Amino acid sequence: MRTKYLKTLNKNGQLFYQLEHPKFHAEISQFGGQLISFKDESGVEWIWLSSSAKLDGSAPIRGGAPICWPWFGPAQDNSLPQHGYARRLPWQLLDCEGDDERVRIRFSCQLDQAPIDLSNLSLIIEYVLGDDITINLHTENLTEKTLNLSQAIHTYFNISDIYQCKLIGFEQINYEDKLASKSGVHKHPLSISYPVDRVYLDAIEKIEICTDESHFVVSGSGYDSVVLWNPWKEGAEAMGDFDNDGFAHMICVEMANTQGLQVGSHDSHTLTQQIKRI
Numbered sequence: 001m002r003t004k005y006l007k008t009l010n011k012n013g014q015l016f017y018q019l020e021h022p023k024f025h026a027e028i029s030q031f032g033g034q035l036i037s038f039k040d041e042s043g044v045e046w047i048w049l050s051s052s053a054k055l056d057g058s059a060p061i062r063g064g065a066p067i068c069w070p071w072f073g074p075a076q077d078n079s080l081p082q083h084g085y086a087r088r089l090p091w092q093l094l095d096c097e098g099d100d101e102r103v104r105i106r107f108s109c110q111l112d113q114a115p116i117d118l119s120n121l122s123l124i125i126e127y128v129l130g131d132d133i134t135i136n137l138h139t140e141n142l143t144e145k146t147l148n149l150s151q152a153i154h155t156y157f158n159i160s161d162i163y164q165c166k167l168i169g170f171e172q173i174n175y176e177d178k179l180a181s182k183s184g185v186h187k188h189p190l191s192i193s194y195p196v197d198r199v200y201l202d203a204i205e206k207i208e209i210c211t212d213e214s215h216f217v218v219s220g221s222g223y224d225s226v227v228l229w230n231p232w233k234e235g236a237e238a239m240g241d242f243d244n245d246g247f248a249h250m251i252c253v254e255m256a257n258t259q260g261l262q263v264g265s266h267d268s269h270t271l272t273q274q275i276k277r278i
């Protein structure tokens with residue numbers, strides 16, 4: 001079912017779903033099934049997208065809210081791509097319904113197009129968009145074996161100035177620092193002025209991303225970790241699809257399962273990220 005709020009657009013041979021609702025405007029790419037824009041009713045963009053992101057299906061989209069699945073980070077077999085296949089596959093629209101308050105839209109990942117066997121798994125994403133954003137990622141295991149999974153909703157938040165950004169919620173949580181290959185914990189809200197790539201090993205209930213202009217509150221369910229990433233200047237410059245100054249306007253806060261999630265045979269799991277702006 002389609003609503004009056006939904007339009008489709010073809011660009012570079014790719015399909016994009018545009019939602020134009022009195023409370024928000026949003027765009028979702030069929031490739032990767034990922035949200036690439038969400039503007040609230042005052043026109044403020046919540047989601048960062050690199051202006052040099054590839055939007056032609058040739059590579060994962062740099063920005064938005066990519067889905068890392070069925071693994072997060074490097075694959076055990078290093079011939080397979082980082083962060084799995086979901087962000088590299090087309091997704092099929094299942095349904096879309098809406099009213100004056102919100103729109104709910106669902107897509108199914110076309111796992112049969114993956115170069116590895118993901119048959120008898122189902123991956124569905126549901127966006128509920130209105131005054132805020134809810135992303136539900138449903139994995140269903142229809143095989144006879146337990147599925148070992150890692151995953152993340154890898155949201156790039158659009159912020160005015162990383163130098164003014166304060167992150168609240170990570171205090172006292174053990175983290176693994178991927179850049180320094182060490183673990184740690186910090187006592188105070190975090191301000192960053194250097195590359196950060198950390199996995200905080202807890203289902204932190206609430207993260208706040210505060211700048212002078214924006215205050216995002218991020219929560220969810222079904223995760224065991226929260227990943228924090230900003231490549232900083234040199235890291236951004238080293239990536240062909242990352243605006244050189246983009247690091248100053250984004251921060252990734254990712255609800256993730258990194259500690260060995262198991263989905264039993266004929267069982268399912270839902271990972272949720274909710275984003276509010278206050």
Ligand SMILES: O=P(O)(O)OC[C@H]1O[C@H](O)[C@H](O)[C@@H](O)[C@@H]1O
Pocket residue numbers: 060073082083178197198227228229252
């Ligand atoms: O460049 P990508 O494959 O999109 O990954 C971007 C980043 O994703 C996560 O945040 C990881 O923790 C980082 O190690 C990685 O660099």
